Amino acid sequence: MNTQSTVQGTTKPVIVTVQQHILSEQRRHSPQATGTFSWLLSGITLATKMTESRVRRAGLLDVIGAAGNVNVQGEAQQKLDVYADDALVHCLGIRDNVAIIASEENEQAIAFDGRSGPGKYVVVFDPLDGSSNIDVNVSVGTIFSVLRMPEDLRESDDPAQAVLQPGVKQLAAGYVVYGSSTIMVYSTGHGVHGFTLDPSIGAYVLSHEDIRMPEQGKYYSSNDAYWDTFPQAYQDYLSYLRRGELGRSYALRYIGSLVADFHRTLLRGGVFLYPPTDANPQGKLRLLYEANPVAFIAQQAGGYATDGHQNILDIVPQDIHQRTPLIVGGKSEMEAFERFMKRDELAGSLAG
Numbered sequence: 001m002n003t004q005s006t007v008q009g010t011t012k013p014v015i016v017t018v019q020q021h022i023l024s025e026q027r028r029h030s031p032q033a034t035g036t037f038s039w040l041l042s043g044i045t046l047a048t049k050m051t052e053s054r055v056r057r058a059g060l061l062d063v064i065g066a067a068g069n070v071n072v073q074g075e076a077q078q079k080l081d082v083y084a085d086d087a088l089v090h091c092l093g094i095r096d097n098v099a100i101i102a103s104e105e106n107e108q109a110i111a112f113d114g115r116s117g118p119g120k121y122v123v124v125f126d127p128l129d130g131s132s133n134i135d136v137n138v139s140v141g142t143i144f145s146v147l148r149m150p151e152d153l154r155e156s157d158d159p160a161q162a163v164l165q166p167g168v169k170q171l172a173a174g175y176v177v178y179g180s181s182t183i184m185v186y187s188t189g190h191g192v193h194g195f196t197l198d199p200s201i202g203a204y205v206l207s208h209e210d211i212r213m214p215e216q217g218k219y220y221s222s223n224d225a226y227w228d229t230f231p232q233a234y235q236d237y238l239s240y241l242r243r244g245e246l247g248r249s250y251a252l253r254y255i256g257s258l259v260a261d262f263h264r265t266l267l268r269g270g271v272f273l274y275p276p277t278d279a280n281p282q283g284k285l286r287l288l289y290e291a292n293p294v295a296f297i298a299q300q301a302g303g304y305a306t307d308g309h310q311n312i313l314d315i316v317p318q319d320i321h322q323r324t325p326l327i328v329g330g331k332s333e334m335e336a337f338e339r340f341m342k343r344d345e346l347a348g349s350l351a352g
């Protein structure tokens with residue numbers, strides 16, 4: 001996309017907002033598109049701007065600390081994640097083309113009916129990932145995934161089944177990191193693009209066009225406090241990286257907010273792992289609104305994600321809040337990881 005323009009012989013940077021980018025991408029890749037998709041995404045960008053304005057002032061508003069409730073995960077709901085959830089439910093709820101939404105904060109999916117016509121889209125999201133970090137000013141984020149509403153489920157007595165689609169069916173996915181600056185990263189299947197929120201104009205402006213994940217990075221990212229409960233193959237793989245046997249030395253970076261840890265991995269390469277542990281034998285991260293969007297973005301940027309046995313995007317969900325191990329990173333780190341897992345499976349089969 002040409003982001004320069006010539007005005008009276010001087011080249012001036014052209015501001016490309018995320019709305020303009022979505023529309024131009026739709027014109028380029030789906031000329032028949034009616035613009036309903038960009039209308040949907042504008043609901044997400046608006047909700048994240050509402051959340052951002054609170055996150056930035058969290059210490060000044062009475063939004064620090066718990067809301068006094070517990071969410072479906074059994075986690076103390078922080079006031080900001082309730083606000084972030086309400087903002088997304090409201091902004092998506094007033095968009096007629098949204099049929100179903102599902103959120104980390106709500107046990108059941110929400111079906112919108114009695115609207116101008118059948119909704120075309122399903123949106124699942126984690127409204128404020130990493131919210132336990134808010135009180136200590138660590139980056140948090142919003143993660144979202146957009147699916148098509150299956151025709152055969154429109155009239156069914158359980159339309160919420162529409163959220164249980166494998167990640168490969170995603171039409172779009174993205175996240176917003178509320179960090180040192182606020183950045184939205186999204187993909188509609190035609191590359192990965194990043195937009196920085198410019199508070200002076202209240203718009204997300206193109207800042208990272210066509211992001212590619214480095215084939216090899218220099219960071220691995222895992223919570224090594226659980227090392228003793230990682231499966232042996234994960235320990236062997238991480239030791240291999242630590243010993244520099246993948247051709248370079250690695251440093252550990254772990255923030256404890258998936259969006260921040262993944263955003264660094266996307267831009268700098270390396271690998272993020274949340275393995276099975278004794279506390280979370282199925283992994284801690286949620287498939288629908290954490291692992292799937294991250295895996296979609298990673299794959300679009302040249303990396304990929306697995307649960308240790310299969311590509312995350314191939315997993316057929318059984319439950320809205322299903323958890324999964326997540327290993328996501330650049331080509332080099334992920335191929336090395338697959339070698340360790342294959343060796344482990346072979347050893348297992350030989351041991352009978």
Ligand code: P6P
Binds near residue numbers: 131
């Ligand atoms: P742990 C935040 O609570 C979160 O859901 C993810 O954002 C993050 O990657 C993970 O949990 C951190 O979990 O067990 O390392 O604190």
